[in-house]
Amino acid sequence: MDADGDNLAEARHTGRLAPLPDHRHVGAPWWQELWSRHSHITTPLRQRGLECDIEYGLSAYIVRVSLPDDSHLIIGPPQEPSSDRPPGDPEGWIVTREHPDDQALFEVIYDSGTPDRPEAVHGGSIPPLIHAIDLRLAQLGLPNAPVTSTTTPPRVLRGYARRDAAAFLAEHPLPQEPLPLPVLTPFLSALGAAETPAEVSAITHHLAGSTAPVLDHIARHIVGVALWRGQDHRHTAQAQRLLREAAQSIRTAVVKVTEADLENLRAEYAPAPASAARKPTPSLPPAPPSSSRPGTSPSR
Structure with missing residues (x-):
């Protein structure tokens, strides 16, 4: 056969x-x-x-x-x-x-x-x-x-x-070329000359403020894609979740940049008092000496 x-x-x-x-x-x-x-x-x-x-x-x-x-x-x-x-x-x-x-x-x-x-x-x-x-x-x-x-x-x-x-x-023709990039050259040029946390903070603050509207605009369009529902089709639950997470990640980026800036400013202008610094964790005491000699079983 x-x-x-x-x-x-x-x-x-x-x-x-x-x-x-x-x-x-x-x-x-x-x-x-x-x-x-x-x-x-x-x-x-x-x-x-x-x-x-x-x-x-x-x-x-x-x-x-x-x-x-x-x-x-x-x-x-x-x-x-x-x-x-x-x-x-x-x-x-x-x-x-x-x-x-x-x-x-x-x-x-x-x-x-x-x-x-x-x-x-x-x-x-x-x-x-x-x-x-x-x-x-x-x-x-x-x-x-x-x-x-x-x-x-x-x-x-x-x-x-x-x-x-x-x-x-x-x-419904769509753009075939990438959208033009925002002009960020002034921020990079200034960053190369920055010497202090205050100067870096000024750049960071302006960068976040300048790009936040663009990022929010992109995030809102991704949310719009996530909300799409055709006559006979719709996103899978996993696809919709990933799209919403992507939009949230874009919006969160500006928040994290701002938080990083504030961390640097606190370290420069409002450092924690030395007494409030975290004390090192005390080491564990040494193990008690064994009552038996090496190579022998402990006595009962």
């Missing part, structure tokens, strides 16, 4: 894999060879309870995946132009979702075979493809394995976001 046959035998006992297709080609050596060449796709999908089959597309073999809503996925290499690479090992993959009774339903879920797509960087790699399927099925509310977003590389997540937000950004 081949490796997939072993998996299927185990699945009959554990229910871990969706069953193999039920047609006359399943036992044919050529079909089993094709199935083996695509097992890196079919196995993780069958682990999600999704039934898969191998078919011939326009110019290459594809994987057809049945979904619970009677639609299906088509996973395969770019069909035009055809490629000379062996089945199951193309330069890139395309995943589409279609419905046999609804010709209007057609969507591209993943495409690493087109150079201008964000997924193109993954080429023939399978994990990003499986994650894209997981993510889309989760959005559709279809049963599948949970999306492990904590293990997905940030560049993959941002690639999906850039793709899905492209039309929105075309209607």
Whole structure:
């Protein structure tokens, strides 16, 4: 029995894999060879309870995946132009979702075979493809394995976001360059000439006062992001907490700068009296001498 046959035998006992297709080609050596060449796709999908089959597309073999809503996925290499690479090992993959009774339903879920797509960087790699399927099925509310977003590389997540937000950004263009920095050169120049705590305090006080409105302005916008709620989406609780903490940290920065300035001024103009200085903690008394000689047990 081949490796997939072993998996299927185990699945009959554990229910871990969706069953193999039920047609006359399943036992044919050529079909089993094709199935083996695509097992890196079919196995993780069958682990999600999704039934898969191998078919011939326009110019290459594809994987057809049945979904619970009677639609299906088509996973395969770019069909035009055809490629000379062996089945199951193309330069890139395309995943589409279609419905046999609804010709209007057609969507591209993943495409690493087109150079201008964000997924193109993954080429023939399978994990990003499986994650894209997981993510889309989760959005559709279809049963599948949970999306492990904590293990997905940030560049993959941002690639999906850039793709899905492209039309929105075309209607709502945002600045592409960093915002201009505030002019702080006078503060740095003065700091280089400062000699006393009073002079440093003057610089610190003016720096905090000058930058506080800018920092508060940024913090208020971050709070605005934290309060966002779309028609069908909202922040996760963790995301909202992190955004609020970020805004609070920005506002706290000015407070801490002011506290540091006052600490220096107290040390210079109102030092604690010597008598009020903290006395050193007395050392512990030495351990009592042992009544036994070295190498002997103490007497009872």
